Amino acid sequence: SYVLTQPPSVSVAPGQTATITCEADNIGGEGVHWYQQKPGQAPVLVIHDDIDRPSGISGRFSGSNSGNTATLTISRVEAGDEADYYCQVWDTSLDVKVFGSGTKVTVL
Amino acid sequence: QVHLVQSGAEVKKPGASVTVSCKASGYTFSTYGFSWVRQAPGQGLEWMGWISAYNGNTIYAQKFQDRVIMTRDTSTSTVYLTLRSLRFDDTAVYYCARETGRSSRSSYYFQYWGQGTLINVSP
Numbered sequence: 461s462y463v464l465t466q467p468p469s470v471s472v473a474p475g476q477t478a479t480i481t482c483e484a485d486n487i488g489g490e491g492v493h494w495y496q497q498k499p500g501q502a503p504v505l506v507i508h509d510d511i512d513r514p515s516g517i518s519g520r521f522s523g524s525n526s527g528n529t530a531t532l533t534i535s536r537v538e539a540g541d542e543a544d545y546y547c548q549v550w551d552t553s554l555d556v557k558v559f560g561s562g563t564k565v566t567v568l
Numbered sequence: 569q570v571h572l573v574q575s576g577a578e579v580k581k582p583g584a585s586v587t588v589s590c591k592a593s594g595y596t597f598s599t600y601g602f603s604w605v606r607q608a609p610g611q612g613l614e615w616m617g618w619i620s621a622y623n624g625n626t627i628y629a630q631k632f633q634d635r636v637i638m639t640r641d642t643s644t645s646t647v648y649l650t651l652r653s654l655r656f657d658d659t660a661v662y663y664c665a666r667e668t669g670r671s672s673r674s675s676y677y678f679q680y681w682g683q684g685t686l687i688n689v690s691p
Contacts (some may be wrong), residue, residue: 491673508679555627
């Protein structure tokens with residue numbers, strides 16, 4: 461099944477741009493979804509189907525997906541964006557859901 | 569407004585079983601499926617399996633196939649996770665997550681989550 465590889469950590473200064481990658485063979489052929497999880501809280505969906513933002517999610521969150529890499533971009537990073545971020549796909553061949561390993565975003 | 573409310577934390581001994589409930593409200597229960605996702609302390613999210621709220625069909629992750637049962641009760645809009653033969657490494661927060669219908673990229677994701685239930689397996 462899919463193995464989704466994310467960098468363990470990303471550090472970014474306030475006001476700058478954070479880029480979080482999610483890698484797998486031909487992931488561009490799948491819909492990729494992204495979740496934000498703050499300590500002690502349940503995950504929150506921030507991007508679905510590669511690029512779509514649920515209502516209530518800041519426009520500073522955007523996504524892309526092509527080839528072997530999906531990307532979550534956080535523009536104009538704020539202290540409140542500090543969290544763990546997970547990508548997720550539906551493995552159609554096995555009909556299972558798969559999460560990436562997670563990326564801790566630290567705001568300097 | 570969709571709400572998923574899970575049962576409370578539990579402490580269990582190795583070898584025991586545990587059942588976690590997740591009560592849904594704010595929409596027609598049978599319309600969407602549910603997944604169970606767990607998170608061990610300091611670790612990432614791990615998908616355990618899926619249940620159809622419509623007909624009770626299930627798909628389990630291979631890792632849990634011999635120890636997990638997922639059920640649902642349409643009369644109370646509640647889904648249940650039962651995990652048997654508990655081990656120390658089953659200590660985790662267990663989440664229920666409501667899925668969407670098939671999405672624009674023909675995929676499934678989790679739009680709503682329960683608050684999580686801590687299961688502590690301790691001697």
